[in-house]
Amino acid sequence: MRPKLVVGNWKMNGSRAANATLLSGIVAGLGGAKAKAACAVCAPAPYLAQCQELLAGTPVAWGAQDVSVHASGAYTGEVAAAMLADFACRYVIVGHSERRAYHGEGNELVARKAKAALDAGLTPIVCVGETLAQREANQTAAVVGEQLGTVLETLSPEEVTKIVVAYEPVWAIGTGKTATPAMAQEVHAQLRAQLKVRVGKEAAQQLHILYGGSMKPDNAAELMAQPDIDGGLIGGASLKAAEFLAIINAA
Numbered sequence: 021m022r023p024k025l026v027v028g029n030w031k032m033n034g035s036r037a038a039n040a041t042l043l044s045g046i047v048a049g050l051g052g053a054k055a056k057a058a059c060a061v062c063a064p065a066p067y068l069a070q071c072q073e074l075l076a077g078t079p080v081a082w083g084a085q086d087v088s089v090h091a092s093g094a095y096t097g098e099v100a101a102a103m104l105a106d107f108a109c110r111y112v113i114v115g116h117s118e119r120r121a122y123h124g125e126g127n128e129l130v131a132r133k134a135k136a137a138l139d140a141g142l143t144p145i146v147c148v149g150e151t152l153a154q155r156e157a158n159q160t161a162a163v164v165g166e167q168l169g170t171v172l173e174t175l176s177p178e179e180v181t182k183i184v185v186a187y188e189p190v191w192a193i194g195t196g197k198t199a200t201p202a203m204a205q206e207v208h209a210q211l212r213a214q215l216k217v218r219v220g221k222e223a224a225q226q227l228h229i230l231y232g233g234s235m236k237p238d239n240a241a242e243l244m245a246q247p248d249i250d251g252g253l254i255g256g257a258s259l260k261a262a263e264f265l266a267i268i269n270a271a
């Protein structure tokens with residue numbers, strides 16, 4: 021059975037003081053006992069050093085929310101994958117819908133970001149998801165299929181076995197609306213079938229497909245009980261230690 025994975029995406033939130041309180045609360049809440057799920061936080065880039073300082077040696081991994089496709093050079097404002105690795109990041113989110121919507125990131129760029137992350141030894145968390153208009157037009161399967169498909173074409177099958185996929189219906193992000201477990205499971209099963217074509221049945225069974233979109237302590241257990249939902253990518257609820265811990269414990 022795949023162990024569950026719960027990842028917090030802090031988005032553009034936090035401060036040195038607030039992060040210290042949040043991270044010490046999470047670590048204390050895990051209590052040194054074997055957590056029910058693997059967990060990580062994806063922090064804004066300036067706080068990765070703080071994550072490394074406070075989380076090294078704990079069960080909580082850390083990562084970033086975006087990465088450049090370039091290795092180094094004249095790319096003002098960008099952060100290279102090697103720089104994230106320098107701060108011992110394990111994960112980096114690529115293709116979050118907020119990057120797609122506000123920064124015009126398309127499927128090919130997202131795939132190149134996933135490749136850049138893998139080349140630096142990081143695990144990309146590749147986000148896919150449809151807008152409300154796309155769902156209402158019955159385009160969900162086509163949209164997420166194309167989003168994941170471009171990544172699968174860009175990476176070798178061996179590289180694909182090292183990614184994490186996150187299904188995040190855009191209409192459920194930060195809105196309090198959640199996909200029902202059945203709706204989410206339907207898309208997760210489709211994504212796993214697509215992965216299977218690329219990497220084979222056994223490897224596809226090992227891959228993590230996370231659900232994101234208003235996952236909270238009160239709906240996490242039901243969502244994660246679905247056969248193809250292997251954890252969560254948590255926004256708002258990852259900013260409060262008690263809520264984040266409750267979701268980890270619901271796994």
Ligand SMILES: O=C[C@H](O)COP(=O)(O)O
Pocket residue numbers: 029116188192193194195196232233234235253254255256257
């Ligand atoms: O990456 C996280 C998702 O965008 C979900 O955010 P949310 O839990 O605040 O809805």
